[in-house]
Amino acid sequence: MSMFIAPIVVSLVSGGLALVIAIVDGIVNNYGEVDIDINEGKKVLKVKGGAPLLQTLSTQGIFVPSACGGRGSCGACKVKVLSDVGPYLPTELPYMSKEEIKENIRLACQIKLKKAIKIHLPEELFNIRKFKGIVESLKDVTYDIKELRIRLVEPNEINFKAGQYVQLVIPPYENVKESTQRAYSISSSPSDKNHVELLIRLVPGGIATTYVHKYMKEGDIVELVGPFGEFYMRDTNADMIMVAGGSGMAPIKSIIFDMWERGITNRNVWYFFGARSKRDLYYVEMFRELEKRWENFHFISALSEPLPEDNWDGEKGLITNVLEKYLDSVIPKDNSKEGYLCGSPGMINACVQVFSKFSINDVYYDKFA
Amino acid sequence: MIPDINPIVLFFASIFTSNILLTNFLGMCSFISISKDLKSSNGLGLAVTLVMTITTALNWILEKYLIVPLELGYLRYILYIIVIAAVVQVLEMIIDRVSPNLYMVLGIFLPLITVNCAILGVALFMQLRNYTFIQSVFFGFGSGIGWWLAIVLLAAIRKKTENAPVPAPLKGVGITLITIGIMAMAFIGFAGMIKVQ
Numbered sequence: 001m002s003m004f005i006a007p008i009v010v011s012l013v014s015g016g017l018a019l020v021i022a023i024v025d026g027i028v029n030n031y032g033e034v035d036i037d038i039n040e041g042k043k044v045l046k047v048k049g050g051a052p053l054l055q056t057l058s059t060q061g062i063f064v065p066s067a068c069g070g071r072g073s074c075g076a077c078k079v080k081v082l083s084d085v086g087p088y089l090p091t092e093l094p095y096m097s098k099e100e101i102k103e104n105i106r107l108a109c110q111i112k113l114k115k116a117i118k119i120h121l122p123e124e125l126f127n128i129r130k131f132k133g134i135v136e137s138l139k140d141v142t143y144d145i146k147e148l149r150i151r152l153v154e155p156n157e158i159n160f161k162a163g164q165y166v167q168l169v170i171p172p173y174e175n176v177k178e179s180t181q182r183a184y185s186i187s188s189s190p191s192d193k194n195h196v197e198l199l200i201r202l203v204p205g206g207i208a209t210t211y212v213h214k215y216m217k218e219g220d221i222v223e224l225v226g227p228f229g230e231f232y233m234r235d236t237n238a239d240m241i242m243v244a245g246g247s248g249m250a251p252i253k254s255i256i257f258d259m260w261e262r263g264i265t266n267r268n269v270w271y272f273f274g275a276r277s278k279r280d281l282y283y284v285e286m287f288r289e290l291e292k293r294w295e296n297f298h299f300i301s302a303l304s305e306p307l308p309e310d311n312w313d314g315e316k317g318l319i320t321n322v323l324e325k326y327l328d329s330v331i332p333k334d335n336s337k338e339g340y341l342c343g344s345p346g347m348i349n350a351c352v353q354v355f356s357k358f359s360i361n362d363v364y365y366d367k368f369a
Numbered sequence: 370m371i372p373d374i375n376p377i378v379l380f381f382a383s384i385f386t387s388n389i390l391l392t393n394f395l396g397m398c399s400f401i402s403i404s405k406d407l408k409s410s411n412g413l414g415l416a417v418t419l420v421m422t423i424t425t426a427l428n429w430i431l432e433k434y435l436i437v438p439l440e441l442g443y444l445r446y447i448l449y450i451i452v453i454a455a456v457v458q459v460l461e462m463i464i465d466r467v468s469p470n471l472y473m474v475l476g477i478f479l480p481l482i483t484v485n486c487a488i489l490g491v492a493l494f495m496q497l498r499n500y501t502f503i504q505s506v507f508f509g510f511g512s513g514i515g516w517w518l519a520i521v522l523l524a525a526i527r528k529k530t531e532n533a534p535v536p537a538p539l540k541g542v543g544i545t546l547i548t549i550g551i552m553a554m555a556f557i558g559f560a561g562m563i564k565v566q
Binding site for chain 2: 005006009010013014017018020021024025028029086087112114
């Protein structure tokens with residue numbers, strides 16, 4: 001009997017004290033409802049107080065990046081706090097630079113929500129969402145590229161920067177047993193908030209492209225996640241040299257029409273579109289039309305292997321050769337320049353080399369494809 | 370046998386003549402590391418005093434009504450530590466809510482106190498010396514104040530000697546230990562003036 005006394009006493013004492021802690025926790029850590037004001041009233045969340053900011057935000061569907069899951073050991077969950085949340089904790093200081101302390105940047109996992117708080121989050125953080133939409137139209141723009149236009153239903157609006165991409169969710173079909181996601185740049189302009197337009201080229205054997213080309217039909221319900229990406233117009237006065245091939249048209253088209261709609265027409269834009277023969281060209285009329293109305297916009301399409309029946313009298317050769325020729329002798333050299341690329345990795349690498357030859361170092365492109 | 374000492378006398382004795390830190394050398398780790406900074410020393414001293422007073426009282430009750438009747442002397446260390454850990458947890462939550470400023474001052478020191486040996490030491494002395502409840506409370510409170518006084522004194526001395534030409538091999542902890550030694554000698558000079566057991 002006596003051998004049971006020790007474990008029983010230790011368990012009873014521990015249990016009793018744990019109960020006391022739980023009761024005190026329940027009473028003391030009850031902070032009621034607390035407001036989180038994000039980006040100066042753009043979004044106000046009413047949440048239960050008492051928990052760290054990081055966890056509270058994630059229950060609200062806002063995912064601040066964190067590698068350690070809120071234990072304060074990675075220092076990734078930095079958030080700019082605009083209201084007073086007390087002095088820095090010793091657990092935060094090792095991750096903070098002097099500049100960050102000056103800007104009151106805090107670790108979201110270390111700040112406990114006790115009262116209303118004002119924070120600033122990068123726009124794209126709480127823009128990333130899952131969208132449900134309906135295929136409104138699915139058109140062939142060339143023999144192997146389809147223009148997929150999706151009307152968003154739930155939520156029915158998307159905010160993105162021209163040039164960003166979304167992940168299209170491909171459901172299981174035929175021999176593909178699992179749902180997959182593929183990234184596609186948005187080709188429609190951001191002003192059309194209710195629609196997402198994608199350009200999808202058929203890749204032989206490709207899971208997603210085969211699905212879109214062979215199985216998808218108008219009226220289908222599709223899901224997408226986004227927007228993502230760092231490929232968008234940089235806010236400078238430099239001339240923009242844009243190069244695309246095939247379905248790389250998508251983000252460039254979005255950027256150009258976004259600039260036109262927002263009246264950013266003082267910048268010189270040179271858009272080089274490369275194709276093999278005339279049957280790979282599309283949207284040419286649209287850009288020619290824009291060229292007539294926007295004097296600083298120049299559209300150059302080049303064919304690398306024009307067929308005899310194409311009667312092509314435009315630029316011939318690889319797009320990199322055409323780009324080099326224009327940079328050398330056509331485009332005025334007085335202004336600084338930025339490069340915007342979208343296409344196959346081979347094309348991007350070749351173009352980056354051409355740009356560096358002319359010491360153009362601000363070159364932007366998406367790393368996928 | 371219960372020692373016949375006035376609790377008030379015991380209180381002052383445990384601050385000056387029987388300082389837990391400088392005569393028993395308990396709670397040295399945080400004493401050396403935190404005394405670098407006067408403000409932190411003050412915070413830690415306050416936290417130690419609070420926890421020491423409360424845990425000594427609670428452990429006295431535990432001793433009298435559980436450990437002695439059930440003859441569980443061999444569980445004493447474990448039970449004392451469990452009580453100390455729980456008290457620190459509860460205190461941390463209450464202070465966080467009631468006084469965020471104090472919480473900020475105490476910062477990470479509060480949880481660290483769980484493993485401060487002076488706290489357990491005071492509880493064990495209290496049991497060893499057969500103090501009454503009132504004596505225990507005053508002993509715990511006084512020992513806390515004594516610990517607080519010692520760390521603030523050391524922090525002040527370290528501040529003064531910060532720019533002193535200390536021989537290179539003794540810089541840092543070396544000179545700190547020597548300083549503590551001299552302080553302890555001064556305090557030990559009073560030892561025995563007042564009977565504590």
